[in-house]
Amino acid sequence: MASQPLDTETESLELGVLTELAGYHLRRASGAFAADFSRVLAGTGMRQVLFGILSVVDANPGINQGAAGRMLGIQRANMVALINELVDKDWIERKVAADDRRAFALTMAPAGSAKLAECLARIRAHEEEMLSDLSAADRTRLITLLGKIEAKEK
Amino acid sequence: MASQPLDTETESLELGVLTELAGYHLRRASGAFAADFSRVLAGTGMRQVLFGILSVVDANPGINQGAAGRMLGIQRANMVALINELVDKDWIERKVAADDRRAFALTMAPAGSAKLAECLARIRAHEEEMLSDLSAADRTRLITLLGKIEAKEK
DNA sequence: TATTGTTATACTCTATAACTATA
DNA sequence: TATAGTTATAGAGTATAACAATA
Numbered sequence: 001m002a003s004q005p006l007d008t009e010t011e012s013l014e015l016g017v018l019t020e021l022a023g024y025h026l027r028r029a030s031g032a033f034a035a036d037f038s039r040v041l042a043g044t045g046m047r048q049v050l051f052g053i054l055s056v057v058d059a060n061p062g063i064n065q066g067a068a069g070r071m072l073g074i075q076r077a078n079m080v081a082l083i084n085e086l087v088d089k090d091w092i093e094r095k096v097a098a099d100d101r102r103a104f105a106l107t108m109a110p111a112g113s114a115k116l117a118e119c120l121a122r123i124r125a126h127e128e129e130m131l132s133d134l135s136a137a138d139r140t141r142l143i144t145l146l147g148k149i150e151a152k153e154k
Numbered sequence: 155m156a157s158q159p160l161d162t163e164t165e166s167l168e169l170g171v172l173t174e175l176a177g178y179h180l181r182r183a184s185g186a187f188a189a190d191f192s193r194v195l196a197g198t199g200m201r202q203v204l205f206g207i208l209s210v211v212d213a214n215p216g217i218n219q220g221a222a223g224r225m226l227g228i229q230r231a232n233m234v235a236l237i238n239e240l241v242d243k244d245w246i247e248r249k250v251a252a253d254d255r256r257a258f259a260l261t262m263a264p265a266g267s268a269k270l271a272e273c274l275a276r277i278r279a280h281e282e283e284m285l286s287d288l289s290a291a292d293r294t295r296l297i298t299l300l301g302k303i304e305a306k307e308k
Numbered sequence: 309t310a311t312t313g314t315t316a317t318a319c320t321c322t323a324t325a326a327c328t329a330t331a
Numbered sequence: 332t333a334t335a336g337t338t339a340t341a342g343a344g345t346a347t348a349a350c351a352a353t354a
Binding site (some may be wrong): 012013014015016017018020021022023024025026027028029030031032033034035036037039048052055056058059060063067071073120123126127129130131132133134138139141142143145146147148149150151152153154 | 167
């Protein structure tokens with residue numbers, strides 16, 4: 001029976017000092033979330049990073065490529081391929097900024113707005129599933145606590 | 155003044171739907187933690203994954219390579235290079251398991267125990283820094299909430 | 309001089325499939 | 332037939348340095 005050694009394993013093995021380290025649990029929880037995200041969004045062409053950019057462009061029409069990256073913690077250099085990908089998919093439009101000819105102003109393309117809506121519905125379901133053991137208060141608390149950690153970013 | 159556009163940026167730009175998504179905040183907080191981890195442990199040769207393995211081996215002397223990977227969510231195939239690296243660094247010892255000649259029993263090497271202790275001290279300081287805006291109750295709460303999410307791993 | 313976007317590059321983490329040797 | 336470890340390989344995310352065009 002295959003379950004026996006697994007049960008034994010789960011019962012007797014320990015994580016050691018990891019148990020009390022927030023960094024470890026953050027890593028695992030974030031990984032579990034990411035895996036479920038890509039499972040739920042398989043076939044849509046959407047990924048966590050791309051969704052992040054779409055969300056920021058949608059909320060800030062005409063935002064610069066660099067500014068969008070800065071908000072999301074994405075380096076200039078890495079934004080290039082990501083924006084190319086979004087433009088190729090016809091999800092966003094990229095025009096030279098009116099006030100600064102070095103910069104690009106990003107706006108949503110119609111297909112991008114539709115994708116954003118479609119994926120958002122799936123993402124809400126995925127969040128509901130992943131957070132099903134947390135009360136409404138717990139969920140708010142979690143986001144608040146995570147926000148305090150994000151603010152420590154250097 | 156370079157701070158002016160940045161201030162304007164922070165004031166007026168928005169994250170959009172990301173604001174309310176736990177997955178996004180988990181991703182950012184985990185990334186901030188990871189970045190600080192590697193900053194604090196620069197020069198030691200330690201990385202998050204390696205520390206995880208060391209912690210598990212330390213807590214479960216003689217554990218199998220596969221069992222260790224399963225506890226940490228690391229695939230068999232990816233364990234190989236990681237264990238090779240730890241053996242090359244003389245941080246762990248790998249012997250054929252007494253009861254199963256297919257398996258490897260992992261134990262700490264003296265240098266590994268020393269590294270673990272040294273790094274743990276730095277990691278505790280790094281956690282203290284990253285969680286400085288959280289009360290003791292908040293920290294416990296955070297780990298509990300993350301644990302519930304980890305349990306959703308499929 | 310500083311900034312926007314770009315290219316090139318490299319490293320880490322993760323995922324899958326196919327293989328071997330033992331069980 | 333299943334499991335432990337291995338190899339090969341590929342995709343994705345992230346990091347740095349150097350460059351052109353513009354501010």
